[in-house]
Amino acid sequence: MKYQSQKVAYAYFVTAMALFGIQVLGGLLLGWIYVSPNTLSELLPFNIVRMIHTNALIVWLLLGFFGAAYYLVPEESEREIFSVKLAYIQLAILVVGTLGAVGSYLVGIHGGREFLEQPLWVKFGILVAAVIFLVNVSLTFLAGRKTAITNILMMGLWLLCLLWVFAFINPDNLSLDKMYWWFVVHLWVEATWELVMAAILGFLMLKLTGVDREVIEKWLYVIVATALFSGILGTGHHFYWIGTPGYWQWVGSIFSTFEVVPFFAMMSFAFIMVWKGRKNHPNKAALLWSLGSSTVAFFGAGVWGFLHTLHGVNFYTHGTQITAAHGHLAFYGAYVALNLAMFSYAMPVLRNRAPYNQVLNMASFWLMTGGMSFMTFTLTFAGTIQTHMQRIVGEYFMDVQDQLDLFYLMRFGSGVAVVLGALLFIYSMLVVRREVVKPGPMAVPGE
Amino acid sequence: MSEILTKSRARNVFYGGSIFFVVVFVAMTVQSHRHIVQTSTAGMELSDEVRHGKHVWERHSCINCHTLHGEGAYFAPELGNVMTRWGALDDPELAYEILDGWMKAQPSGIEGRRQMPFFEITEEEMRALAEFLRWADQTDTQNWPPNDAG
Ligand code: HEM
Numbered sequence: 001m002k003y004q005s006q007k008v009a010y011a012y013f014v015t016a017m018a019l020f021g022i023q024v025l026g027g028l029l030l031g032w033i034y035v036s037p038n039t040l041s042e043l044l045p046f047n048i049v050r051m052i053h054t055n056a057l058i059v060w061l062l063l064g065f066f067g068a069a070y071y072l073v074p075e076e077s078e079r080e081i082f083s084v085k086l087a088y089i090q091l092a093i094l095v096v097g098t099l100g101a102v103g104s105y106l107v108g109i110h111g112g113r114e115f116l117e118q119p120l121w122v123k124f125g126i127l128v129a130a131v132i133f134l135v136n137v138s139l140t141f142l143a144g145r146k147t148a149i150t151n152i153l154m155m156g157l158w159l160l161c162l163l164w165v166f167a168f169i170n171p172d173n174l175s176l177d178k179m180y181w182w183f184v185v186h187l188w189v190e191a192t193w194e195l196v197m198a199a200i201l202g203f204l205m206l207k208l209t210g211v212d213r214e215v216i217e218k219w220l221y222v223i224v225a226t227a228l229f230s231g232i233l234g235t236g237h238h239f240y241w242i243g244t245p246g247y248w249q250w251v252g253s254i255f256s257t258f259e260v261v262p263f264f265a266m267m268s269f270a271f272i273m274v275w276k277g278r279k280n281h282p283n284k285a286a287l288l289w290s291l292g293s294s295t296v297a298f299f300g301a302g303v304w305g306f307l308h309t310l311h312g313v314n315f316y317t318h319g320t321q322i323t324a325a326h327g328h329l330a331f332y333g334a335y336v337a338l339n340l341a342m343f344s345y346a347m348p349v350l351r352n353r354a355p356y357n358q359v360l361n362m363a364s365f366w367l368m369t370g371g372m373s374f375m376t377f378t379l380t381f382a383g384t385i386q387t388h389m390q391r392i393v394g395e396y397f398m399d400v401q402d403q404l405d406l407f408y409l410m411r412f413g414s415g416v417a418v419v420l421g422a423l424l425f426i427y428s429m430l431v432v433r434r435e436v437v438k439p440g441p442m443a444v445p446g447e
Numbered sequence: 448m449s450e451i452l453t454k455s456r457a458r459n460v461f462y463g464g465s466i467f468f469v470v471v472f473v474a475m476t477v478q479s480h481r482h483i484v485q486t487s488t489a490g491m492e493l494s495d496e497v498r499h500g501k502h503v504w505e506r507h508s509c510i511n512c513h514t515l516h517g518e519g520a521y522f523a524p525e526l527g528n529v530m531t532r533w534g535a536l537d538d539p540e541l542a543y544e545i546l547d548g549w550m551k552a553q554p555s556g557i558e559g560r561r562q563m564p565f566f567e568i569t570e571e572e573m574r575a576l577a578e579f580l581r582w583a584d585q586t587d588t589q590n591w592p593p594n595d596a597g
Pocket residue numbers: 114189190237238256257259260297301302304305306308309310314317318319320323326327328330331334335517518519
């Protein structure tokens with residue numbers, strides 16, 4: 001650790017991992033309710049558990065981004081963070097808000113727009129925390145060295161915080177409500193968060209591979225250009241059937257098809273940098289997560305996104321288990337795995353030890369990635385049958401669902417693998433104190 | 448990458464292009480906003496009762512089990528066309544009665560069947576909710592869903 005203030009990232013990462021645990025346990029319970037629907041049906045209905053699952057996901061990913069920013073901005077700007085105290089205040093507000101939100105969901109107090117169910121006071125808390133954060137990192141950034149990595153990171157963070165304003169805008173007209181809702185949801189994951197992802201990935205590549213900054217930064221601008229050029233008008237792939245004009249079918253189809261490009265570019269970028277890199281960095285776990293993230297993001301967002309993005313296809317698949325399959329693999333690859341890559345890189349430094357427990361960490365990668373992939377396959381099969389039986393044959397929803405039991409059982413099984421992987425990851429980050437496997441003999445040169 | 452594409456050129460293309468696409472997107476949003484208000488949702492008045500119904504819908508977080516116009520959760524049936532399914536699209540009284548009967552029969556308690564919770568909803572709120580669902584159903588959704596199954 002070069003700068004003392006980077007230490008605040010530690011508190012952010014630990015909080016994020018705790019919420020990650022809650023998120024996947026919530027997911028597991030949801031998966032179980034699909035298998036055995038009477039479970040807790042009166043005490044803790046499906047909709048409440050689902051709010052906890054999705055909200056915990058979004059909050060922990062954001063906490064991870066904030067932590068990553070507090071870790072990398074000092075290093076890139078070559079100075080301490082403007083105010084460590086503000087950073088902790090920001091974290092405290094977010095923790096209180098999160099606990100408050102979960103508590104009020106459990107007693108039945110919540111909004112009714114998907115993902116944005118937080119009570120108003122929590123939404124304001126998030127806004128205040130976002131402002132504190134922006135002030136804190138911006139002052140650090142402005143006073144120090146400016147690099148493409150921090151430029152892009154700052155731009156992504158500013159824009160995503162600004163878009164949060166749309167969380168407060170809820171028109172009475174349902175179609176308007178839906179249109180502006182996507183300004184938060186789509187323009188987060190398919191525009192502004194991609195900027196954050198590219199910046200963090202660039203930072204990790206810089207540290208892990210030792211490739212020239214100049215090369216990395218040029219790649220980054222190309223990647224984020226393709227992300228915004230496609231992703232902004234790509235919002236149209238959500239405007240096909242909600243009361244918006246018909247021309248979105250063409251605009252959405254064409255531009256969202258190009259959304260595959262930045263994900264392909266990020267995957268190519270990661271592999272080419274590792275290929276070209278001269279450095280043999282000992283933190284192999286961070287490297288595995290970085291390559292894994294960009295690859296799974298390409299499949300989850302790029303391939304599974306394209307699968308249902310053309311309006312002729314989406315007419316039939318819209319709002320089926322196909323959507324759930326894509327949502328899971330995309331979020332996992334692009335944002336979960338990326339955050340875990342950053343944690344794997346930074347935690348050993350923050351805890352002041354050499355990279356440790358690589359083996360457990362890497363095992364957790366394969367468990368989680370295997371689990372999420374299998375979950376995606378089972379949901380894709382379930383969704384294909386659902387699309388055919390319900391949208392083409394015209395059988396009633398509940399009757400079709402009755403025929404999908406086997407897939408939901410397999411989805412639950414893959415969920416168990418994901419939970420075990422997540423717990424193993426958290427354990428390897430926080431508990432293990434020494435290298436679990438004795439390092440082998442040094443490789444023979446020239447081998 | 449070649450010498451023609453220097454880092455500063457790449458950066459300028461990124462900034463310039465992004466501003467261009469934001470401007471186009473905002474213009475299309477303004478037009479879509481108008482289209483929604485004046486055309487696609489103009490089939491039925493957005494009355495106070497419909498507004499109230501939307502709040503009832505939100506307060507109970509129905510969206511985290513059901514889809515509405517295909518968005519939401521995939522645990523329970525699509526509700527954007529439920530009034531069509533019930534044959535109550537043009538009949539407020541019938542819409543209210545079927546909805547009220549349905550909601551009061553929950554949870555079904557049938558073993559192995561997905562359960563919908565029981566909600567405390569007054570008559571006034573139930574009428575509003577029915578009107579909200581009728582209002583949503585008359586939206587011009589470019590003929591989605593493909594059939595009444597939703
Ligand atoms: C990492 C990036 C991405 C994430 C995290 C993500 C996540 C999601 C999620 C959670 C939904 C469901 C939203 C809801 O609840 O209604 C969704 C829907 C959708 N996504 Fe993505 N997505 C990503 C990238 C993409 C890309 C690149 C494409 C296209 C190539 C795409 C195409 C779609 C489409 C067409 C839908 C609507 C599905 C429907 O009609 O039901 N996504 N996405």
